[in-house]
Amino acid sequence: MQTSEQTEWLMLHPSMVILELARSLRSTLFGLVLGGYFALKGNMGLLTMIIFFSIILPTIGIVLRFVSYRYGFGVGHILIKEGILSKKQRVIPVTRIHNINTTQSLVARLFGVVRVDLETAGGGQAEATLPAITQLAANTIDDFISQGKKSDTEARDTDVEPDTSSHLVYQASNLDLILLGITTNRIGLIFAGLYAMAEVYEQDIWRMVENWMQRVSELSNQIQDRSGLQVFLVVVISVALIMTVSWAISITLAIIQYYGFTLSKVASDLKIRAGLFTVRSYTIPAGKIQALRFKTSAIRRPFKLLQINVQSAGHMGVQERNQNSAIQPSLLAPLTNRKHIDLFVNAVWPDAIWSSIEWLAVHRYTRTRQFRVLWLVASAGIVALIWKSEPHWAQSLSIWLIAGILSWLIAHLTYKQTGYAVDERFVYLKTGFIGLQSWVIPVNRIQMLELRQSPFQRRRRLVSLVIDVAGSGRDRAAVIPNIELENGWRLFNRFGSPSAQKN
Numbered sequence: 001m002q003t004s005e006q007t008e009w010l011m012l013h014p015s016m017v018i019l020e021l022a023r024s025l026r027s028t029l030f031g032l033v034l035g036g037y038f039a040l041k042g043n044m045g046l047l048t049m050i051i052f053f054s055i056i057l058p059t060i061g062i063v064l065r066f067v068s069y070r071y072g073f074g075v076g077h078i079l080i081k082e083g084i085l086s087k088k089q090r091v092i093p094v095t096r097i098h099n100i101n102t103t104q105s106l107v108a109r110l111f112g113v114v115r116v117d118l119e120t121a122g123g124g125q126a127e128a129t130l131p132a133i134t135q136l137a138a139n140t141i142d143d144f145i146s147q148g149k150k151s152d153t154e155a156r157d158t159d160v161e162p163d164t165s166s167h168l169v170y171q172a173s174n175l176d177l178i179l180l181g182i183t184t185n186r187i188g189l190i191f192a193g194l195y196a197m198a199e200v201y202e203q204d205i206w207r208m209v210e211n212w213m214q215r216v217s218e219l220s221n222q223i224q225d226r227s228g229l230q231v232f233l234v235v236v237i238s239v240a241l242i243m244t245v246s247w248a249i250s251i252t253l254a255i256i257q258y259y260g261f262t263l264s265k266v267a268s269d270l271k272i273r274a275g276l277f278t279v280r281s282y283t284i285p286a287g288k289i290q291a292l293r294f295k296t297s298a299i300r301r302p303f304k305l306l307q308i309n310v311q312s313a314g315h316m317g318v319q320e321r322n323q324n325s326a327i328q329p330s331l332l333a334p335l336t337n338r339k340h341i342d343l344f345v346n347a348v349w350p351d352a353i354w355s356s357i358e359w360l361a362v363h364r365y366t367r368t369r370q371f372r373v374l375w376l377v378a379s380a381g382i383v384a385l386i387w388k389s390e391p392h393w394a395q396s397l398s399i400w401l402i403a404g405i406l407s408w409l410i411a412h413l414t415y416k417q418t419g420y421a422v423d424e425r426f427v428y429l430k431t432g433f434i435g436l437q438s439w440v441i442p443v444n445r446i447q448m449l450e451l452r453q454s455p456f457q458r459r460r461r462l463v464s465l466v467i468d469v470a471g472s473g474r475d476r477a478a479v480i481p482n483i484e485l486e487n488g489w490r491l492f493n494r495f496g497s498p499s500a501q502k503n
Contacts, residue, residue, distance in 0.1 A: 007079055009070035015111035016132035020062045021055075022107065028054040071130060076148050078118070078141070080128045092127055094148030096120045101282035102138055109279070114138050146267075165267065169347045170333060170340070172261035172274075180258065180335040181251030183300045258334045265347050270332070284330065288312045289348055290469035291441040291478070292332070294341065298434035306436075308333040308344050311469055345440055349426070352440055357428050359419035363462055363482040367415035374407035420480045422491065427467060429478050439478045445469050446495050451488055463488035467495070 069082045074091070081089040099119035108114060116138050117126035130141075259276035270284040289312050296306040310332045332344060345354045382400050414433040421428040427446075430438040448468040457463060465488050468477040480491070 007072040007074060009072045009081070010137070012066055012069055012071075012130060013111065013113045013132040013134060014066070015108070015113050016066050017059075017062050019105070019108055019111075019113075019115075019132050020065075021059055024058040024062070025054070028058075071128075073144055076151075078128070078144070090128065092118060092120065094145045097127075097145055098285045098288060099283045100142055100145060101126070102280070104275075104279040106277040108132065116141060166264060168262060168264050169270070170263040170336065170343065172258060172334060172336075174255075176335050177254045177258055177261075178251055179303070179305060181254035182247055183297065183303075183305065183335070184250045184254065254334070261334060263332065263344075263347070270347065272332075284310055284312060284332075286348060290445045290447075291439055292345060292348060294436075294438040296338075296436050300335075301434065301436060304338040305335055306338055306341075307331070307335055308341075310348075349440070349442065352426050353423065354428070354440065357421045359421050359428075359430070362415070362418050362420070362480065363460070363484065364415060365457070365460055365462055366418055366482045367411045369411075369456070369482070370414055371408050371411035374410055375404050378403035378407060418481065420483075422494075427478075427495070429467075429480060431479075431481070441467060441469060441478060443495055449492055449496050451492055453485075457482065461485040465491055 064084050065082060068084050068087075070080075072079045076095070077091050077093045078097075079089065079091055081087065097118050097120055099117075101117040101119065103115040103117075104113075111132070113132040113134055116130040116133060118128045118130075120127045130138075133141075256276045258274045260279075261274040262272070264271045264273075266283075268286040270286065271281065272284065273279065273281040289310055291311040293309045293311060294306050295309065300306060308331075310330050312330060333340075336344075342355050345352045379400060382396060382403065386396055410433050414431070417433070417436060418431040419429075425443055427441045427443060428439065429441070430436060446467055447470050448466075450466040450468070452464045452466060453462070461484065462482045463485050464482060465480040466477050467480070480488075483491075
């Protein structure tokens with residue numbers, strides 16, 4: 001296949017064959033284990049077939065791809081060609097490349113190579129992937145793209161000096177990662193592991209449980225008057241053991257995934273790097289950032305800790321991409337203190353004013369509505385319990401009244417913590433009860449507005465304003481609940497006006 005210009009074609013690093021084969025074997029690990037099991041049973045034919053399709057065939061494909069894959073640099077674009085029988089050649093203009101994501105596994109680090117993914121505006125998947133190139137080659141690609149964008153900016157506006165500044169915005173400390181692990185629930189992993197062990201070592205585990213119960217019974221018989229204390233101690237020790245193992249797993253996973261997490265601002269883009277064994281690096285173009293979202297959980301809120309996410313029009317981040325969704329919010333900070341919010345907001349939008357926001361309250365119907373829903377759910381649960389057991393009306397009435405008080409308290413706290421603010425360029429929202437979610441949304445990034453009004457809201461002349469941006473998804477759209485009808489329409493017309501969208 002010929003090109004219209006002379007191009008020096010470059011090859012991938014030979015270690016690509018080993019790295020891609022290892023990636024392929026990970027995806028077929030179950031088949032290989034299954035084949036080994038049948039081999040022990042004497043079924044060599046099935047083992048041969050599994051080896052052929054899991055190892056030999058993928059190896060041939062990977063070698064052919066290595067032999068045929070080439071990349072090169074043109075005037076303002078990157079060229080990719082591959083294929084033995086069916087040849088393909090792509091031209092990717094550097095001005096269309098939004099993200100340069102690099103991944104370096106522990107094995108790749110031994111070979112001194114990285115994996116590079118180039119994403120364009122579509123963001124659904126990488127436009128081009130270089131499975132294994134040297135770090136020097138990756139830096140060359142990065143510099144080539146940066147120079148190409150700089151030349152394009154200078155050509156379009158010769159009066160504007162391109163921004164080439166670079167500075168560190170945030171670096172996660174070891175304490176941050178430990179707190180991230182402690183405040184992340186991993187108990188589910190423990191029970192999943194116990195279940196898997198029970199499936200494999202069922203007889204041994206039952207034998208251990210029986211021995212444990214026998215020892216507890218013997219101890220209880222020796223100290224008859226303290227049998228209740230013994231049961232209590234067993235429960236406390238078991239819970240403490242599960243929590244300790246859960247925290248250990250959570251802290252370990254947090255350190256492996258986010259070790260060395262740094263957020264830097266290079267020109268107008270944000271660059272993130274993280275990972276202990278597999279080091280991932282990716283870019284978030286400032287022009288694609290649609291909103292910032294802050295989340296804190298019940299266990300993190302007393303310590304003023306929160307997580308910061310970016311809602312953007314489709315790029316790959318530290319998290320694994322959900323195969324069912326092409327667009328996901330990406331992590332900007334795994335865990336940080338609430339006092340640092342301004343640092344992140346101003347790194348994205350220097351003219352945003354998070355620290356000096358004057359919050360506006362929503363209508364008190366927010367409290368009334370949530371109270372009704374919570375108490376109705378609690379009442380249904382109490383009725384179901386009474387239906388299945390002998391009713392003790394005095395106790396049931398007491399539980400019902402306590403549920404009502406708790407429902408009102410939750411609804412009241414949610415109402416007090418829900419608010420919004422608006423200035424010339426941004427919308428600010430917050431809502432939640434134990435956990436709290438907040439948003440910063442530029443008005444010119446709003447993709448869809450919707451006014452919702454239930455029959456109960458209609459009686460009170462109230463509406464809820466849904467604010468949707470690219471990358472949020474309907475389940476993560478920001479909502480200003482229960483505001484006056486006139487105010488809802490005023491905000492609707494203001495956010496949706498052509499002048500607001502141009503600012």
